[in-house]
Amino acid sequence: MKNRIMVVYSGWLGDLVWIIPTIHALKAAFDSVSLVVSEVQAPLAEIMKNGLVDAVFVDSPKQRMATARGVRDAARAKGIQTFLDLKGRGKNGIYMPWGRDVRILMPHRRDAREFFLARLLHPFASSLPARPDGHMVEAYLSGLTALGMKAPKVCFDLPYDAKTIREGESIVKREGLRSGRCVALNIGSAQFSKIWPAQNYRRLAQILTSDLACKVVIMGAKQFGPNGNYDLKISQEVFGKGPFTNLIEVTSLAVDAYLLSSGAFAVSVGNDSFANHIAGSASETNEPGAVQASNGRMYKANHTVSLFAPTNPAYCRPYDPTGAFNKVVMPAGFPAACVYDHVAHTCPHYGDRYCVDKAHCMEHLTVDQVVAAVEEKLQAPVERKGRRGAGR
Template structure:
């Protein structure tokens, strides 16, 4: 049994969500262990008020972007980590930056998951378990299993306070949404252009949802403003637009109360899974077997093209595969998920 454990999963939002079951499983097996999590600012809110996490250490990556920044700040950060006296570090990022954190932690035991990159496997020992070719959630949990722990239930612990709930309801009301109504969350943004379903498709879907009495609600970060504007402009009746107006926890609450979620391979999609909302996921360049919505009750539509699952951030001569996912088919599946 390890008593003082460091989890390193710093970004992105979806990746941090995927790793949440690791903290829960460790606490279920070793209730007296202390868990510290190193995370960057973008995903920090996901970890707050989490009963499975004893301490959150924020890594300000802006301090480490240059050689002088590393020289100036790495010693102080290392002293902070070593003062916690970790006996185990779990590098669930598997990149050079997370390997540096694992090394600086001073933990005598360091493990990572299968498919580590950027030489991070030289710092932490990769664990390739029974799910090494499966969903990334299970790949992370294989690390827990390798420690001798059982995983009886996969839990995504996200704790939303009453204050966060109240603020989310107020933001929704200001935008014209009563969360007691039946609504579907639409997430047009992704971190790769090739993973985006066209905004014209989202606009048409929004109109179809309105036709059957379901309110479409656009969500996303400030960087998704252009996409949201295009959807609003393209729809006959403008959807409710919450783009850039919520924190992660407020978004989690609004998504939790939704009847369904529609979007691509993106953090908000995995957030919907974590809070128990049925997902209709749209996939093209990435593999839903690895990155799709985890668990039962979700639907996945993949682009009907030969090059699906190419893992390309930029598309070649064949055009954007996401355009080939039919709006009417998405609408039929969404309404089926809601009505069943």
């Protein structure tokens, strides 16, 4: 037995996409990988249980202490001795047991969310190296050097089960996807500050359909508590009728992820969110259509257009070291009342509705900008990524 490891990573749904390459690397180096995630991340983590991770434990805020005790007991029973905390939050510490034979790794002081509280719970934990500036995927992968792993291959493949693939392929066949000018519009995000106005998405759908002869597919979550089921509400109020296909009330998160990552669309458009992250993040491969990055490695991804304003795309755009697959669109200007820090790239209203009601920067990103970006991507050579994981 090489060893067993547990990764503690509680955050937003889209964040979990950034550690998929880290999980792949750990899976290659350890006999067993277990994962602790937040409730909102659980549906994506469940996909990983089909062969990428051996166990998933869900951080339940209502029963956190009892859940943590169960996780610690399970870790001992499985013989897990290595624990990797990727966020450095204080609450993460309660999921990791104490003992002389236990090795705990947590983020460097500069990178930890709650360094002192995390250290208070585990004062003898080892520190990961300070993360380099740049994309979160590379930041998380850099920590693996503490485990003796250097420059692992980047892979975003997910092990979709047969039922998910069957449902996804049924939609592909019924709607005529994975060929021609099919464009996905992913309308939601976990934070309201990152959502492009729904009426803009509808106008974009109309232009793509009538002027660019595209088949437009509206996508989102039919149930997502963190944003008050925004996608479902907009589906019914804004996209109930029109010259497009609306899948919001039809598909599950697993089927959405499969469609977005398996090349069902020529272009995927979305906010800073899970949907566009999973649609357009580039894996290392020598398949036809792969492009060489400045680091000498070959990458391939589906084409995406990402809409950004209150977050920094350098850290959290779809991972694309080549710059060939993802196009970022940002406002030409920001509202006069905007409090976004353009140096530190932080927004105090990142997670609330203040900006939506007062001075929403995403409103300053125009439909014409997005149309031009999609048109540019439609003209690019398309070698769509094949199906990922099971069924490949």
